[in-house]
Amino acid sequence: MIDVRRALLGHPRVVDAGVVVAAAGLTLFVVRVQQSGLHVYPQLSSGALLTSLLPISWRPSQTALIPLLACAALFWRKRHPVVLALVLVALSVVWPVVVPLLVALFTVAATRPLRTTLMVTVVALLPVPAQFVRASYSGPLISATAVSAVAFVGGAVGWGLYVAGVRERAERAERDADLRAEQARQHAREEIAREMHDVLAHRLTLLSVHAGALEFHPTASPAQVAEAAGVIRQSAGQALEDLQDVLRVLRTPTVNAHTEPPQPAVADMDRLVEESRAAGATVEVHRDTEDLATMDPTTSRAVYRILQEALTNHRKHAPDGPLRLSLTGGAREGLTVTARNPVPRERTARPEGAGQGLVGMNERAVLAGGSMRRTLTATEFALEIWLPWTR
Template identity: 40%
Template structure:
C-alpha cells in the first residue's frame, strides 16, 4: 500500500501534504497555548500572544524549508510568548532530523535560552523558575536526541538498502557473466565439433570424387563416414542450438559433448576412415584416465589438430604422441608435413586460422599451455601441456 501511494503521489505533492499537515497540527497546539494565555494576561499581552501565534503558525513552512533559519527565529520569538513553544520545539526536532548535529545543537541551545528568558519575566503559575528551566532544558535535549537518533537510523537504513541494491546488481551481473561465459564455451565446443565433422565429410567426399575406381568396399566405407558425420553434426548442432536458444535463461546448462581421452581411438578411426593417415606413438601414453577437464581439453586439442591437418596439409601423415602421469602433467605432441600449402593451423585463404588461437585459450583456461611452429624442414609442430593433479 505504501509503495502504491508513493507511486501515485509525486514527491512535490507529498512535500506539500507534509507541510500542510504539520502546519495544521502545530496550529492546533499554538491555539491551545493561546487559549490558556488569554485568561491569565493583560490585554496588551493577549494581543501580543495573538500576533505571535499567527507568526508562529506562518513560521512552520519556513522551518520545514530552512530548518536552521526557522529554528533561530523560533528560539528568538519563544523568549516573548509561550505560544511559540510548540513551533520552537518542532524546529529543534526537525533540524536534528534533517541537518548536521552542530546546527541542531545551536537551535536547541537558542530555544532553551529563549525559554529561560520567557520564564524570567512570564513565570509559570505554580512552578518555580528553577524547575521550569530544568524541565524545558530536558525537553529540548530530548527532542535533540530523538531527532539525531532518527537521522542516524534513516542513514543506516539507506546505507543497508543501497548495499542490498548493489549486492543484487552485482549478483545479477555475475549471473549474466557466468551465463555468457557458459554459452561462449558451448559455442567454442560447437566450432571444434563441427569443424571436425565437416572436415571428415569433405575428406570422404573428396576421396569418392577423385577415386571413382576404388573398390566398392572403400566407396561404401567413405559413404558411411559421410552419412555418420553428417548425422552427428546435425545432432550436435541441434543440441547446442537448443542450449543457446533456451527460453528459460535460468535453466541449468548441461555439459555438452563431454568426450575425453577414452574417445581418442574412435576419433582416430573416423579420421582414418576418411582417408587421413594418422600414426599414434603411445608407448609412453598415460596408463590411467586423467581428470575430466584435462581429458576434455586434450581431446579437443587432438581433434582440432587433426582437423587442421586435413584442411591445410591434406595427404600428409599425422603423428600423434601422448605422455603423462599424475603430478607431472599431460603432454600432447602432433607432427605433420605441410607441403607447399599453408601450415596446419597457420593462416588460410579463408581467414586467419582462429582454431589454434581458441585451443591456446582453452589450454590456458585449463591451467596449461600450447605452442605451435613450423620447423626448417617444413614440418608443423604442435605441443601442449596440461596440468594433472595427483
Template identity: 45%
Template sequence: MTRTEYPWLLPSAMSQDADLPGDRTRARPRRTVRDWVVDTFAFLIAALIGILASEASRQAGNSELVVLADQMVGVLACCALWGRRRAPLGLALTLLVVSVVSPVAGGALLVSLFSLAVHRPFKPVAVVGALAVAGSAAAALVRPDPGMSYLASLLTGVILILLVIGWGMLVRAQRQLVVALRERARRAESEAELRAAHAQRLAREAIAREMHDVLAHRLTLLSVHAGGLEFRPDAPPAEVARAAGVIRDSAHEALQDLREIIGVLRAPGEGEGADRPQPTLATLDALVAESRQAGTKVTLDNRITDPAAVPAATGRTVYRIAQECLTNARKHAPGAEVTVLVSGRPGHGLTVDVANPAPIGEVEKVPGSGQGLIGLTERATLAGGRLEHGATDDGGFRVRAWLPWAA
C-alpha cells in the first residue's frame, strides 16, 4: 500500500482544521440541554456581577436616575448574552463600549469575552482583549470607584479580563484536542480497514495463482489422454475405457478447481517460482520435520490414513495453515511445544487444530501485523470452510479450521 493509492494519507490531508463547530458563524442548528444549562449559568453569573456593580454605583452617591439607567443597561446586556454563540465578536465589541459608561454591564462583558475566546481563534481574541484592557482604563476614569484608587481599579479590571480570556482559550484548546483525537481514531480505523482489505486481496491473488497451477495440470492431463485417443483410434476397448475415465475425472476435478477460482483475480507479473510443486497434505510431515530442525518442538497427530485421498486444494489449505501457525509460534512463543492435529473423513470435512501454550520465561516482543491470520481466514472462507483463532485461558494461542471434504 502506498500513499498515492490512498490520497487521504498525504500530509496535506492530515492537517487539522483550527476551527471548531460553531466557529465562523457556523452555529449549531438548535441548542442542546447542555447549551441551555451553560447559557443559563452564564446569564446568572453576569446578572450577579451586575447586581453587585449596581449596588456599588448606588453607594458611590449616584442619583436614582443614573442607578436606574445602569440597571436597565445591565438587564439588556445580560439578555444579549443569549445570542453570544451566533455573534460572539460583535457582542463583545458592543458590550466593551457599553461597559465604559455603565459598570453594571461589566459582568456581561466578561462572559462575552469568555465566549469569544472559546469560539474564535487567537488573533481576534487578542485584538478584542487589548481593546477591553483599554476600555477598562477608560471606565476607571469615566466612572471611578470611590472605594478604590485608579490603579487598583485598573489592575482589577485587567486581571479579570486576562483570567476569563485565558480560561476561554483553555476550553477551546481542550475541544480542539478532542476533535483531533476523534479524527485520528477515525483515520486509524479507516487505515486498518484498508490494510485488512489489502491483505485479503493479496490472499485471493495467492490462491488464484495456486489454483491456476493446479487447473493447468488438470487440463494438461486431460489434453494428453484425449490426444492419445485421437492418435490411436484402434486402441483396445480397455485402454479406451481407462483413458475416458481419466478424462472424466480430470474434467470433474478441473471444474471443482474452477469453481474455487471464480471471482479471484490473478496478480500480473508472475515470474520465477511459477513451476514449483504445490504443497499438499502429504507434504505436511516434511514441513514438521523442517520446523523441528529449526528448533521448534512440534507434535503432529495426523489421523488421515490416506493423505492422497484429500483434495489437492484442501490439502494445500491445511498445509498453509500449519505453516503460518508454526511460523507464528516460532516468533511469538519460542521454546513452547506446538501441537498440530489433523482429523476428518470424506463427507464430514477436515479439521486442523494448531495450539501452543504460553512461552516460557520472558520473551522479546516481536512486532506482527496480523495479516497472516487475515489471509488464512480469507483462504479458509474461499475454500468453503471457516477459521477461528485467539488466545487460550492459559496464555497460549490456538488456531482451529474446518474445511469441506466431499464424500
C-alpha cells in the first residue's frame, strides 16, 4: 500500500498547489453565500467583518477576483507567512478573503515563534471591535459574526500551534535518538579501546621483560637464550590469539551471543599471576572469597581485566618490588580487590600516554557498578576496587 502522507511530504510543491486549489474552492463558496444575501455570518472571519458594512457595490466577477488572487498567493505562504497574513488582514475588511487568511494564520502558528503568532493573531482580531463601531444592522447578527470570527481565527491558530508542537516533539525525539546512537558508538569505541589496551599492554609488557633480559644478559647460556626466546614466541602468539578473540567478540552480533568464544574470568587469575612470576615479578596473592565461579560473567571479566592491568602496571613501573594482591568478600558485601606495591626509589619520567591503564580500570569498575580508589604515599602505591557480587 502506498503511504500517501509520505509521498506528499516528498513533493511539497504538490501540497502547496493542493492548498491553493482547496482554498480557492472554499473561497468561491464563501463569495456565493455572501452574494445570496445570507448575512448570518457575513464574512465567516474577523478579517472580513466590515465587507457588508461598506457602501460599495461589487459585481460578482470583481468580488471573486481579489479573493482568488489571495488564494494564489498561498503558494508562497511558507516563505513569508507573517507578511502574507498581515496583507490578508488588511484586504479582509473589504474583500471576502477569509479562507486564505485562515490558511495564512495557520502557517504562521505552525512555523513561527509563539510571540510572533500572538502578535499576528491580535492584529487579525482587530476588526471585531471595529465591527461594533461601524455596524448599522441588528445586534444579534453582529454578535454572531464576532463569535464566528473569534472561533475561526482561534481554530486556525490553535491547529497551527498543535502542528508546531507535534513537529517539535518529533524533532526532539530525532535529536534524542541521534544522541543515543552517538553515545552507543562512543561506548563501543571506549569498549574497544579498553579491550585493546588490556590485552596488548599485558602481552607486550611480557615481551619487553623477556627481551630486556636477553639484552642485559649477553653471557646467558644457549639453553637460557632458547628458553627466553621460547617464552617470547609464546607470548607473541598468545597476544595474537587474545587480539583475535577481542575482535571476534566485538564483531559478533548480540543475537548470536551464544556462539561467542569463552571470555576471560576472574577464575583464570592464577594463570595471569604465573605468567608474571615467570617473567621475574614477585607477586603475592591473598584470597578470602566465596566461589569466584558463581560471579556474573560480566563482572567476572571486569575483575580479570582489572587484575591484568594491575600486573601490567607493576611490571612497567615497579618491577623490582613485590606486588601484593588481595581479594576479599562475597555475594552479600561485594568483592574488594586491593593491589599494593612499593614506590621505586628512582622514578622514571612518565611516557606519553601513561595513565590510560588506571583510567580503564576505573571505567571498568564504574560500568560494573563499583568504584576505585587509589592512594600514593612516599613509600607505597595502592589501588582498592570494590565491585558488587552479582550472580
